[in-house]
Amino acid sequence: MSTPSPDAPVAVPAVFVHEALAGVREQGHDTAALLVAAGIDPDLPLDRDHHVSATQYARLLRRAMAALNDETMGLFSRKLRGGSFALMASAALHGGGTLVDALDQFLRSLGLMQDDLVPMLEDDGRHVRVILRFATASVAARPFVHGLLLRLMWRLMSWLDTGKLRAERVELAFAKPAHGDFYLNIFPTELVFGAAHSALWFQSARMQGPVRRDTSALADYLQKAVLDMVIPVVASARYGDRVRAHLQLEHTRLGQWQDLEQTASALHCSASSLQRHLAREQASFQSIRDHLRRDWAIYRLQTSVVTTLALAQELGFSDEASFQRAFKRWTGHPPGKLRRRP
Incomplete structure (x- = not known):
């Protein structure tokens, strides 16, 4: 078990x-x-x-x-x-x-x-x-x-x-x-x-509860169905779990990391409400997003030859230096130290 x-x-x-x-x-x-x-x-x-x-x-x-x-x-x-x-x-x-x-x-x-x-x-x-x-x-x-x-x-x-x-x-x-x-x-x-x-x-x-969907949403669901092979099902009362799953789903689907406003809209609440819910769980949108981006950065560095500049762009940073500072804050090391060696 x-x-x-x-x-x-x-x-x-x-x-x-x-x-x-x-x-x-x-x-x-x-x-x-x-x-x-x-x-x-x-x-x-x-x-x-x-x-x-x-x-x-x-x-x-x-x-x-x-x-x-x-x-x-x-x-x-x-x-x-x-x-x-x-x-x-x-x-x-x-x-x-x-x-x-x-x-x-x-x-x-x-x-x-x-x-x-x-x-x-x-x-x-x-x-x-x-x-x-x-x-x-x-x-x-x-x-x-x-x-x-x-x-x-x-x-x-x-x-x-x-x-x-x-x-x-x-x-x-x-x-x-x-x-x-x-x-x-x-x-x-x-x-x-x-x-x-x-x-x-x-x-x-x-x-025994009712079906809560109608045909208007079926096409959108079918478009995402293959991703269901990969992304966890989240039926959680915790907003942190829901935010984490949403960010990962949208990154897998679109190759982008959504921001606070986009995520709050997807979860049917305002940005300020989402922040309050996360705060009650001793979490924050930025920390959840950074955790996922950190894991993605480590994965990319260890499995590809992506440049630091390209990776910074993938992660939504405005420039390479900002990414390098963030990565060192996340891991304690510069990106180059975790890069795959030939």
Whole structure:
């Protein structure tokens, strides 16, 4: 059993790239071309000790889906062609008045579109559980598939509840791998490896609540759906958690670090209100933003040959000197000391 990490990831272990591209390799497609198109060095060892940025990873997933016209990237025995997830999300949105109705419709649609999985929905009055029961052993043997399905289900249900729904527990039907700690980033809840079946748990009472979305927001959600593979689900009452997740999501999506006013607007409050909420949690917008920018700077210095000037611009500094001063304040060292050596 594991406890969740509080931080959104800025980098993804490259072993997840290897797992994601398994179906692409098996179908004989050129994975090197996909890596290059996503901005990833094709000679990068795809192991747990090397990393790609969250932006590169999301870009790679999109390109792999497009190359195969398969939203499961060749990992299932039958393709889920482009638009399949949109149909399943629409079915959930229109599936009934409650969240559990929506989840039931999503699972029914998923069951119709592929042959390898018979998802089960159980409600004992305390918890609603989605249980993944596989009909095809070769698909069940792919840990990436388990994570992909549970991740997208949780994120869709959270979106239907305007981001407020959290999972009580995630079970994964495989032993904890060497890179298992990263799963705490994509499943920030009680996490259990080595379960009999992979499963997603919600509070039953919460799942009797209404669907709070309509079709007007569906297109925007679908545009961001691939990022849900990377960015943690945050259904937290803590404003610090919500700010951290929002900043990381927008950086991954747009390559920009949003400011206080933009973030407050996204969280449906004023800048002054957001500052007060954070102060009550003994946090500040600037400290959260700087923590994320520090981690991004360290990652970029250690995994690329980016110049200090270019990195300063990526992080939103007005000039190189301002970035260097900030970096030394964050880490106690100048940027050059942490730079990767050839």
